[in-house]
Amino acid sequence: MKKYFAYDALEREFTTHDTLEEAKSQAQDYVDHTFDIGADNGFGDDLEDGIKETCFGVALGGFDLPTRSLTKEEEDIYGDQYTYMVENPVLVEYPQNNGWIKCSERLPERAERVLVLDDDMSCYFAALKFEGNRKYWELECYDQNIGYGVNVSFDEILYWRPELDLPQD
Incomplete structure (x- = not known):
């Protein structure tokens, strides 16, 4: 399931991607291409709108097209012409994480204070730190042996x- 998209407003085309970074990069490529056209030929409203309306984001859902094996009756009718039958399209809503981002998809900026969930689904304030080639999370919690700043x-x-x-009052 490719749940990220880039939209080329000039060509009115969507592409889907596995990661947000891929979608962002594709949208940037669309804008760069449109800008190059304008730099060579002048900027009209269509090119300006094409740049301003190009976007990327998270797809909230899509459609699946289920298939099934042929029945004996269908095999008799169609012979070897078809190997499966297509069913009606099915709406699929992708699971949402309410703002939570998988670390495997994207990481926060270095030392940015964020909320994290560990493999036990415990929640902490933390910052991603780098020490040479080593990456680790510095948690803002208390450990009786270490104090605050558990790694x-x-x-x-x-x-x-x-x-x-x-909340703001």
Whole structure:
């Protein structure tokens, strides 16, 4: 399931991607191409709109096209012409993580304070740190042997999300 998209507003075409970074890069390529056309030929409203309306994001759903094997009756009718039958399209809503981002898909900026979930689904404030080639998470929690600033293995954190805004009165 490719749940990220890039939209080329000039050509009115969508492409789907496995990661947000791929979608972002494709959208940038679309904008660069449109800008190059304008640089060579001048910018009209269509090119300006094509740049301003090109976007990328997360697809909330899509469609599946289920197939099934031929029945004996259909095999008799169609012979070797078909190997399966196509069923009606089915709407598929992709699971949403309510703002949580898989670490395998994208990481926060270095030292950015974020919320993280570990492999036990415990939640902490943390920052991603680098020490040479080593990546680790510095958690803002208390450990009786260490105090605050507990470091955990990079692989133990599965999800992260930007720090939530506190209520304003």
